[in-house]
Amino acid sequence: MNPKDLSAMRQEYSSRRLSRSNVSPDPFEQFSAWFDEAVAAEISEPNAMLLGTSGPDCRPSGRIVLLKGFSPAGFVFFTNYESRKGRDLSANPYCFLHFFWRELERQVIISGRAERVSPEESDEYFASRPYESRIGAWASKQSDAISSRSELEERFAEFKRLYPGPDVPRPPFWGGFRVVPDRFEFWQGRPNRLHDRLEYSLKGSEWLLTRLSP
Numbered sequence: 123m124n125p126k127d128l129s130a131m132r133q134e135y136s137s138r139r140l141s142r143s144n145v146s147p148d149p150f151e152q153f154s155a156w157f158d159e160a161v162a163a164e165i166s167e168p169n170a171m172l173l174g175t176s177g178p179d180c181r182p183s184g185r186i187v188l189l190k191g192f193s194p195a196g197f198v199f200f201t202n203y204e205s206r207k208g209r210d211l212s213a214n215p216y217c218f219l220h221f222f223w224r225e226l227e228r229q230v231i232i233s234g235r236a237e238r239v240s241p242e243e244s245d246e247y248f249a250s251r252p253y254e255s256r257i258g259a260w261a262s263k264q265s266d267a268i269s270s271r272s273e274l275e276e277r278f279a280e281f282k283r284l285y286p287g288p289d290v291p292r293p294p295f296w297g298g299f300r301v302v303p304d305r306f307e308f309w310q311g312r313p314n315r316l317h318d319r320l321e322y323s324l325k326g327s328e329w330l331l332t333r334l335s336p
Contacts, residue, residue: 135227135311140318149306149322172220175210196300205264227311234303244297256290
């Protein structure tokens with residue numbers, strides 16, 4: 123595809139609108155309402171989100187992770203603490219989460235500070251995972267270089283022998299993060315690129331709602 127072909131690629135948005143009068147004053151309630159609509163629309167993996175981090179070198183990094191719970195306390199996902207994202211968040215806990223629900227012409231960006239969840243919460247979620255996913259958590263030295271796929275498969279087989287199941291302990295290097303937000307942006311696609319953008323920003327204990335220019 124040449125640059126001329128790319129320049130012609132565009133999507134017109136027109137199905138919905140977003141205004142201060144039709145949103146909740148509480149961004150967590152607003153997110154919950156939109157998330158429920160994404161689930162009802164049968165969007166594939168509505169809980170998939172881009173996690174953006176920055177490490178000690180200040181270089182940004184992003185990857186898709188899965189939201190595994192949310193409440194007014196924050197947004198939870200699980201990972202290997204020794205992975206690139208885990209190391210980034212240990213060095214700089216400020217991060218963002220980005221949801222894109224194309225079928226609803228919507229985006230949500232959540233910015234805040236990540237903190238580790240309790241060991242008990244990590245244990246509870248880890249125990250709910252399929253057996254082989256728990257083995258995989260032990261086998262993968264996430265983000266480290268490996269010599270071949272065979273090396274990974276050999277480690278997987280080794281830990282299956284070590285933990286034949288069904289009980290598999292949670293690795294000490296694996297667990298959850300909770301992102302505690304101080305900013306939300308809700309984006310609704312609109313015609314002529316005049317999109318609706320509403321921002322909630324935390325001031326003290328109050329959420330301030332502002333319309334942003336597209």
